[in-house]
Amino acid sequence: MPRMLDVSDEVRAEIGDEEADRLLAGDNAPGSYDCTSCRTPGNPEHERTSTVLFIGDETAVLAFAHAGCLPSQVVQVTEEQLQGAVRSIGGVAGGQGAVGEPVKSVPEQAVLGVTSGLVLITGELHPALVVEPTGPIVRPGSTGTGDDFLPLLIEHGFMPLPELSAVPPVLHGWSVLLAMGQLHAVLQPGADGGQPVAWWQAHQPLQVTEGWRAAANKHQQVLMFAAPVGSIGRQPREDLLRDALDKTAANGHLVAATLPLAGT
Numbered sequence: 001m002p003r004m005l006d007v008s009d010e011v012r013a014e015i016g017d018e019e020a021d022r023l024l025a026g027d028n029a030p031g032s033y034d035c036t037s038c039r040t041p042g043n044p045e046h047e048r049t050s051t052v053l054f055i056g057d058e059t060a061v062l063a064f065a066h067a068g069c070l071p072s073q074v075v076q077v078t079e080e081q082l083q084g085a086v087r088s089i090g091g092v093a094g095g096q097g098a099v100g101e102p103v104k105s106v107p108e109q110a111v112l113g114v115t116s117g118l119v120l121i122t123g124e125l126h127p128a129l130v131v132e133p134t135g136p137i138v139r140p141g142s143t144g145t146g147d148d149f150l151p152l153l154i155e156h157g158f159m160p161l162p163e164l165s166a167v168p169p170v171l172h173g174w175s176v177l178l179a180m181g182q183l184h185a186v187l188q189p190g191a192d193g194g195q196p197v198a199w200w201q202a203h204q205p206l207q208v209t210e211g212w213r214a215a216a217n218k219h220q221q222v223l224m225f226a227a228p229v230g231s232i233g234r235q236p237r238e239d240l241l242r243d244a245l246d247k248t249a250a251n252g253h254l255v256a257a258t259l260p261l262a263g264t
Contacts, residue, residue: 008072
């Protein structure tokens with residue numbers, strides 16, 4: 001039976017034609033695998049499967065995913081992330097917790113706090129990321145001391161959200177990279193229509209709950225909310241997070257967008 005394996009041009013360029021042809025012929029492809037995105041079993045003989053090449057500073061790892069979860073692509077990660085990915089592929093990494101860590105954003109280089117949680121809108125649970133800086137963010141190149149975080153995001157296409165009564169509009173060109181069952185990055189369009197670049201990237205892949213990952217795979221998109229420093233705080237429970245989001249929206253300090261999952 002022919003294998004339903006997809007090797008994209010960019011993956012082929014990295015691994016070479018000979019290795020790509022061996023994969024397509026079934027010589028090096030697995031008989032079965034755990035999807036690098038949703039972590040459930042897959043089989044390239046029975047369902048469309050993507051090859052996903054993770055490239056670190058010194059090494060690379062070829063992984064497999066359901067085509068419906070991830071397209072075949074090359075993902076640039078740090079060496080530390082790649083070692084974590086290897087442990088995850090080997091079944092070592094654990095998986096719980098809905099709270100992220102302070103990390104640095106790109107290109108503003110601001111310290112951000114990122115929290116994942118489920119948000120109920122019109123009777124349905126949606127996976128969400130809540131981004132709040134640990135301090136004011138000034139416009140790149142500015143010498144001022146104000147907070148330009150929300151204006152910068154609005155310029156990128158995020159919309160002010162007065163209340164959480166409807167799913168915010170999709171912001172095309174942006175995406176959330178969920179790979180190996182963990183949250184890796186928020187991507188924004190590259191310059192002049194080039195490859196997407198990381199607007200935010202985790203120092204270490206962030207664990208998300210099974211419920212969050214299931215909702216993300218169901219909707220194939222993630223809601224992203226952003227607020228200025230001091231608006232939301234680090235809420236220990238999703239109900240408290242929702243209360244903080246509602247209050248921030250009512251105060252006119254919340255912007256949001258819907259981002260496709262793992263899109264390029």
